[in-house]
Amino acid sequence: MVSMYLIAPNFSDLMEPNVEFKTFPDGDSYARINDISKCQGEDVALFHRLYPKQNTAIFNACQILHTLKRVGARTTLVSPYLPYSRQDKTFLMGEALSAQVLCKLLNDFGAVKLVTVDCHFLKKEGESEYANLKIHNISANKLLVEHARKKIGLEHLEVISPDQGANYLVSEFGGKSMSKVRGDYDKDNGAEAYRSVQKVEREFDVDGKNILIMDDMISTGGTMIKAVENVKKGKARKVFCAATHGFFLNDSLEKLKKISDGVFTTNSIPNPVAEVDILPLLKGAVEAKPAAPSQ
Numbered sequence: 001m002v003s004m005y006l007i008a009p010n011f012s013d014l015m016e017p018n019v020e021f022k023t024f025p026d027g028d029s030y031a032r033i034n035d036i037s038k039c040q041g042e043d044v045a046l047f048h049r050l051y052p053k054q055n056t057a058i059f060n061a062c063q064i065l066h067t068l069k070r071v072g073a074r075t076t077l078v079s080p081y082l083p084y085s086r087q088d089k090t091f092l093m094g095e096a097l098s099a100q101v102l103c104k105l106l107n108d109f110g111a112v113k114l115v116t117v118d119c120h121f122l123k124k125e126g127e128s129e130y131a132n133l134k135i136h137n138i139s140a141n142k143l144l145v146e147h148a149r150k151k152i153g154l155e156h157l158e159v160i161s162p163d164q165g166a167n168y169l170v171s172e173f174g175g176k177s178m179s180k181v182r183g184d185y186d187k188d189n190g191a192e193a194y195r196s197v198q199k200v201e202r203e204f205d206v207d208g209k210n211i212l213i214m215d216d217m218i219s220t221g222g223t224m225i226k227a228v229e230n231v232k233k234g235k236a237r238k239v240f241c242a243a244t245h246g247f248f249l250n251d252s253l254e255k256l257k258k259i260s261d262g263v264f265t266t267n268s269i270p271n272p273v274a275e276v277d278i279l280p281l282l283k284g285a286v287e288a289k290p291a292a293p294s295q
Contacts, residue, residue: 221252
């Protein structure tokens with residue numbers, strides 16, 4: 001049982017912060033736990049987003065985890081979105097396994113467990129271990145489907161995923177999965193590692209149906225846009241887009257709004273369509289009785 005919550009400033013939209021982050025004039029990060037004496041030898045939950053500005057956020061997490069480790073605290077890191085989670089496998093010789101690097105780093109600096117939501121490489125709910133880090137992966141799929149049903153009223157809703165990797169999100173609702181074909185890395189753009197989505201294919205009927213396309217994340221929107229275009233060509237009645245994590249890079253939110261009947265995500269990453277609150281899921285996962293933050 002966790003005895004205390006520590007809340008980072010980048011969680012302030014959901015909870016009152018009691019951890020301090022500042023920046024030195026040269027750009028170095030400064031971190032401080034105001035109630036460190038209350039953490040000594042205790043089970044602590046640190047609520048801290050690792051995205052956006054993931055490289056800085058990861059270093060800030062390591063600073064706090066290391067500080068807690070020094071006083072003998074056992075820390076569960078609660079981060080709704082795990083960055084670098086798409087880099088758990090290599091496609092080209094010499095590529096870094098960044099997901100392993102990050103998980104090992106968090107564990108080495110003192111995280112005894114990570115609580116996260118719809119981790120990209122796990123593809124399932126529950127307890128796992130990856131690169132020595134224990135991970136409790138929660139899914140927001142039920143919350144997303146419930147929200148979609150409220151949006152369309154009592155009409156029937158068919159839930160699908162845009163590729164096989166997100167099948168675990170829809171399978172319990174009887175949902176089917178489309179298939180995605182990616183291109184190679186763009187060799188003309190040396191600064192950006194990106195494999196474009198060439199097409200999304202479907203082998204089931206959507207004619208006249210209300211469709212919810214659900215994925216773990218919408219980043220540049222390439223997959224979701226192709227999926228919406230596909231089901232609209234199949235004469236779907238209404239098409240909604242949902243994801244646990246919404247980045248919406250490259251104006252993808254506006255593009256999706258124009259071609260669909262609605263777009264929404266959880267508030268794992270703050271964005272204009274973060275309509276589904278995952279804080280109850282996070283609190284339930286750590287089963288904490290939080291100490292009141294100091295004034």
